[in-house]
Amino acid sequence: MVRPRVILDPGHGGWENGFVVEPFAEKDVNLAVCLQVRDLLEADGVRVLMTREEDRELSALRRIEFANAQQADLFVSWHCDFLEDPGVRGLSVWVDSRCADPWQMMIFEQLGERIADVTQQAFLGVFQLRDKVLHAVEAPALLIKGSFLSHPEELADSVNPHYQKLQAQGATEGILYVLKEWQRR
Template structure:
């Protein structure tokens, strides 16, 4: 019996929780659009993908953790965008919980960020450590991807287009497949 790897995708925000809003664009919509495409690409490669949300609804942090842990996932990927008062800052970044990360995870996730950057031509800012209650509580290796700054005018205009979302999804799917391969061979 072949066991398919399991990935939980967590499109950030949803429902009344929009994330950052710039003009007519809400972060929650960008997050969901990218994750739906990542799911499609991963499933075409035989990965079992489960999503914390597939439409515009809110799910508490506790419910996200419960869902992810109940799936016995091999990897948990949360997708968000970023926003700063400084409109010059751009690029994508990855975040891990400082209480759970190790050197192997940091290197593995760095390759994921580099792959997205190669496909989208965005600057890759790096893998950073934070204290995050969701990333810390999920049993599987967990990563938070911030796919770009909606506060940067060029990244905003790109982030809301289906073409750019498709590129981000392609880079993320390729990077996730690399991680799953490393996990299985570890």
């Protein structure tokens, strides 16, 4: 039996901090969650490869080249979100704007729902965006924005190791669901 391959892409890294709410940087939250997702998926028999496993910079081109060389079954990038309105909270799933497969959109929606079920967050939905990495990666690709660092409570949750573990558990359940649905198709 062939083990499924998943690429985890903790957003940002190195000099690229992502959103910063002193003293916290998005890159650190992204990495912490992805390391836990990796461990949980591997315990379930999934082969996981990561674009980074430490705080280092990796260009979009290097992420794309790495992902495509691995011939993965799924590419998952993890980020946080930020808005000027500190009242907005929740998690969302994003796909490339050229994704026109309604079945894939529904499957990715289930992934987001599973994270929300575990974390008790609002799931805002699946959205499309123009993203060079999502567009160029050959595997089905999505970007999860796990929380709003601009929302005071979500910021406090996002940097809490217990909450990161909950997000990782939900993401793992969702990824396993997606992989199972891919096999059925």
